[in-house]
Amino acid sequence: MNGQGFVVSVSDREIQKEKEKARALRKTRWWQRRIAQGRCHYCGKAVAPRELTLDHVVPLVRGGRSTRGNVVPCCKECNNRKKYLLPIEWDDYLKGFSIDGKSAGGSGTDGGNAQDRGS
Numbered sequence: 022m023n024g025q026g027f028v029v030s031v032s033d034r035e036i037q038k039e040k041e042k043a044r045a046l047r048k049t050r051w052w053q054r055r056i057a058q059g060r061c062h063y064c065g066k067a068v069a070p071r072e073l074t075l076d077h078v079v080p081l082v083r084g085g086r087s088t089r090g091n092v093v094p095c096c097k098e099c100n101n102r103k104k105y106l107l108p109i110e111w112d113d114y115l116k117g118f119s120i121d122g123k124s125a126g127g128s129g130t131d132g133g134n135a136q137d138r139g140s
């Protein structure tokens with residue numbers, strides 16, 4: 022108990038467990054089908070299936086789990102950005118892709134606030 026409000030404390034052991042689950046998930050047909058579509062969940066770019074990585078929408082360190090609802094195919098570029106950006110900056114980054122009406126991101130956040138920029 023450290024009373025840090027939004028910070029979810031997840032033990033290393035739990036993270037290890039979830040990482041293993043993610044590894045198992047990557048071998049499922051469900052995942053193979055997802056990456057076979059060759060598209061990054063975030064930027065929508067066409068990416069070769071083997072270039073797609075498994076990304077946790079809610080990161081493990083923030084209490085995310087390796088479940089089908091929380092993992093998405095992600096290109097390396099988005100993966101890197103997600104790692105280094107603050108959550109708020111990441112949100113902004115995603116908004117850049119929602120111009121075409123496609124809602125990026127999804128679960129967990131209250132979507133539907135895409136700003137109409139550029140026409």
Ligand SMILES: [Zn+2]
Nearest residue numbers: 061064096099
């Ligand atoms: Zn991407």
